[in-house]
Structure formats: C-alpha cells, structure tokens
Amino acid sequence: MKKLIVVFALLSLSIAGSALATCPTTPIDHDHEFVPWFEWTQDAACYSLTGYISSATISCPNRPGWSFGGPGLSYAVTSFTANSNYMYNPNNWFADAFFYLDSPDATASDWVELLAVVTHNGTDTAYVLFYWNGSMGSLNGCVNQHNQIFSAAAGDTVAIKIYASNSGNATIQASYPVIGDSSGS
Numbered sequence: 001m002k003k004l005i006v007v008f009a010l011l012s013l014s015i016a017g018s019a020l021a022t023c024p025t026t027p028i029d030h031d032h033e034f035v036p037w038f039e040w041t042q043d044a045a046c047y048s049l050t051g052y053i054s055s056a057t058i059s060c061p062n063r064p065g066w067s068f069g070g071p072g073l074s075y076a077v078t079s080f081t082a083n084s085n086y087m088y089n090p091n092n093w094f095a096d097a098f099f100y101l102d103s104p105d106a107t108a109s110d111w112v113e114l115l116a117v118v119t120h121n122g123t124d125t126a127y128v129l130f131y132w133n134g135s136m137g138s139l140n141g142c143v144n145q146h147n148q149i150f151s152a153a154a155g156d157t158v159a160i161k162i163y164a165s166n167s168g169n170a171t172i173q174a175s176y177p178v179i180g181d182s183s184g185s
Helices: 002-019
Strands: 028-030 037-039 048-050 053-058 063-068 072-081 093-102 111-120 123-133 139-145 157-166 171-175 178-182
Touching: 053 093, 053 171, 063 093, 063 157, 093 111, 093 123, 093 157, 111 171, 123 139, 157 171
Parallel strands: none
Antiparallel strands: 028 037, 037 178, 048 072, 053 063, 063 171, 072 157, 093 139, 093 171, 093 178, 111 123, 111 157
C-alpha cells in the first residue's frame, strides 16, 4: 500500500510539473545583444495541439519540437497579448523554427506552414512566415526558417501557428518556434 501511495505521489508531481507552466510565458529582454529584442517564445505547455502530433527532437540543431503524423492535418497554436512594456518596435515582430520535411512521394500534399495571426480591434491579419511542401524537395532541419516580419501593437492578440498536412508517408517535424520583437534588422 505504501508503494502505491509513493507511486501515485510521484506520478501526481510529474503531471503537476508539466501543468505549472505560466501561460503566456513572460517575455525576456535581450538588450545586451547587437540588436536588442524581447523574446516572447512560449513554453511547450502553452501550445494547443490538434491532430497527429507527438514530441520530437529536430536532430540537426538538436532542438525540441513536434512530429506531425498523418494522414491528415495537424496544428500547434499558442497566443498572447502584446504588451508595450515588452516591445521595441511594433513593426518588427518575428517567429522562426527549424523544420524537417521528407516526402517520399515528393507531393504537395505533404506540407508545413508557420503563421502569425494578429487580431487588432477585432480584425485578423494573417502573415505566412514560412511554407514548404514535398514537391519543393526535402528540408533537413538544419536551417532556421524565417521569411517575413509582422506587425503587432500593444493590446493586439498574437497567435503563432504551425500547420502540417501529412499524406501518411512523410516525416514532418518542427522545433518549438522562437518568437520575438526586435528594435531593428
């Protein structure tokens, strides 16, 4: 009986530990770098996962993230409210991640996309920050992918989303996104 209680207590602590993430994650000021920026990267526990998603490590940079299985559409989403106390430039937000995509059939049906959706006064603006599909070739996960900056003012809701569609034969992985607002380029 004592062993059962100890096992239950340890199990409860391990479950509670993953539930203790503060969401949204508090921004970190990187003001000592060449280009100052606030890091808004969210803890993995702050993401809502839908579909065929499991934990993974993107092997090339050895970063934690997700694997998007299939067949079907899967997505990971987090959101937070932009705060002027943690912002250098409302027109210089970014999000990036490392992506691995191997589509044996080289099909556009296997794809991954990184989006930012900013809600300002009830209106959504979507920014495609990165997109890749199997017909474009493979991604080895070794390059941090970021193709566009976006704008978000204080009080706006910022949602960062990774969508992936897997025909069932592909390997699609993404690291947890780094999210930030920088003073310049």
